Amino acid sequence: xxxxxxxxxxxxxxxxxxxxxxxxxxxxxxxxxxxxxxxxxxxxxxxxxxxxxxxxxxxxxxxxxxxxxxxxxxxxxxxxxxxxxxxxxxxxxxxxxxxxxxxxxxxxxxxxxxxxxxxxxxxx
Amino acid sequence: xxxxxxxxxxxxxxxxxxxxxxxxxxxxxxxxxxxxxxxxxxxxxxxxxxxxxxxxxxxxxxxxxxxxxxxxxxxxxxxxxxxxxxxxxxxxxxxxxxxxxxxxxxxxxxxxxxxxxxxxxxxx
DNA sequence: CTGGATCCGTCACGATACTG
DNA sequence: CAGTATCGTGACGGATCCAG
Numbered sequence: 275x276x277x278x279x280x281x282x283x284x285x286x287x288x289x290x291x292x293x294x295x296x297x298x299x300x301x302x303x304x305x306x307x308x309x310x311x312x313x314x315x316x317x318x319x320x321x322x323x324x325x326x327x328x329x330x331x332x333x334x335x336x337x338x339x340x341x342x343x344x345x346x347x348x349x350x351x352x353x354x355x356x357x358x359x360x361x362x363x364x365x366x367x368x369x370x371x372x373x374x375x376x377x378x379x380x381x382x383x384x385x386x387x388x389x390x391x392x393x394x395x396x397x398x
Numbered sequence: 399x400x401x402x403x404x405x406x407x408x409x410x411x412x413x414x415x416x417x418x419x420x421x422x423x424x425x426x427x428x429x430x431x432x433x434x435x436x437x438x439x440x441x442x443x444x445x446x447x448x449x450x451x452x453x454x455x456x457x458x459x460x461x462x463x464x465x466x467x468x469x470x471x472x473x474x475x476x477x478x479x480x481x482x483x484x485x486x487x488x489x490x491x492x493x494x495x496x497x498x499x500x501x502x503x504x505x506x507x508x509x510x511x512x513x514x515x516x517x518x519x520x521x522x
Numbered sequence: 523c524t525g526g527a528t529c530c531g532t533c534a535c536g537a538t539a540c541t542g
Numbered sequence: 543c544a545g546t547a548t549c550g551t552g553a554c555g556g557a558t559c560c561a562g
Contacts (some may be wrong), residue, residue, distance in 0.1 A: 281494065283501040284433035288450045292429055292497075295504035298511070300424030301534070305416055309408035318544050326412045329536060334545060344514030355543050356542085365507055365514075370405065372503040373416075377407040379496040380419035383489055387422070390468030390489075426555070442524055453556060458525055479523045480562085527560075534553085541546075 298343060303328055303336045305373055308362065311346065312370055315361040345369065422467055427452055427460045429497055432486065435470065436494055439485040469493065 284292050299305050303325070310316070310324050322333055337360060340346035345366035351357040408416050423429050427449070434440070434448050446457055461484060464470035469490035475481040 280498055281433040281436045283498060283505060284429060289427075289430040291504050291508060292501050293426065294508050294511075295500060296424050296429070300420050302417065303413075303535095305408055305420070306413040309405040312405045322544095329538095330545070331537085331547095332535065335535090342515055342518040343511045344518075345511070350544095356545090358544065365510055368507060369503065372499045374404055374407055375496045375499045376419060377416050379493065380415050381407065383492060384415055384418050386489055387418075387467045387469070391466055394466040394468075454525070455527095455557085456555065459555090474524095480525090482524065523562100525561085528558085529556105531556090532554085534551105536549105536551085538549090539547085542544095 298339070298345075299369070299373070301336065303332055304340065307333075307336055307340065308345065308366060308369055309373065311360060311362045311366070315359045317357060317359050321360065340366070422463070422469075423493070423497070425460065427456055428464065431457075431460055431464065432469065432490060432493055433497065435484060435486045435490070439483045441481060441483050445484065464490070 299308075306325055306328075307321065310321060316324070318333070318337075321337075322328065322330065325333070337346060337348070341348050344363055347361050347363050349359045349361070351359070423432075430449055430452075431445065434445060440448070442457070442461075445461075446452065446454065449457070461470060461472070465472045468487055471485050471487050473483045473485070475483070
């Protein structure tokens with residue numbers, strides 16, 4: 275049942291590759307923004323409305339990082355009032371399936387984890 | 399080509415479920431320890447040797463969190479010198495496939511991301 | 523051998539206020 | 543509309559020393 279032969283993908287370089295990706299998606303808002311942008315091009319205010327609880331500052335910062343990493347494209351239209359559209363790049367879109375795999379695992383196992391965590395708290 | 403119908407798994411509860419799992423695997427060492435334990439039961443020192451760069455403190459802390467969340471079992475043998483064995487629980491083992499999916503994405507796209515990041519740095 | 527305790531620097535994140 | 547500037551806080555992680 276073990277997949278040990280394959281876990282070298284994770285352990286291979288001492289975890290540097292896996293951490294490179296974790297560093298990018300493991301912050302509080304990245305995956306949420308990527309998932310929201312999967313519906314297509316959106317502007318700043320639309321994103322802000324569709325992601326409950328995010329501050330302007332974190333939306334800006336996370337979008338900048340996503341743009342820097344080539345996962346999101348940012349298009350400025352020279353209009354009045356100003357308009358900026360954000361859209362997933364092909365690389366950004368390719369993150370969706372792995373993210374869904376992770377989300378599936380989460381929905382299946384998080385309840386058990388929460389229970390275990392609570393049992394641990396009420397231990398002897 | 400969009401999987402928007404499915405991204406509700408991520409966005410569904412405002413991202414709380416996906417963040418619950420990310421909070422658990424997104425620290426520096428968790429996935430590395432889980433991947434290492436996929437080869438079977440190991441004791442503290444063996445883990446310390448097989449994971450380059452980890453400190454005793456972080457190994458202890460991460461193992462405690464994994465135990466609390468029910469992903470790793472901890473067995474103490476009443477011997478001298480003391481012996482403690484760590485092993486993945488079924489829940490812990492179930493994390494391997496999603497982790498491999500993520501690692502696969504990383505190995506495929508991280509080079510492109512690194513390049514984009516460097517290009518962004520040398521922008522106008 | 524297996525950790526626990528402590529100090530300390532760094533950084534993500536949040537709230538708030540201001541701007542072209 | 544789409545941000546930027548500033549301040550404060552708390553968690554994470556590294557180094558070191560100590561203990562059963």
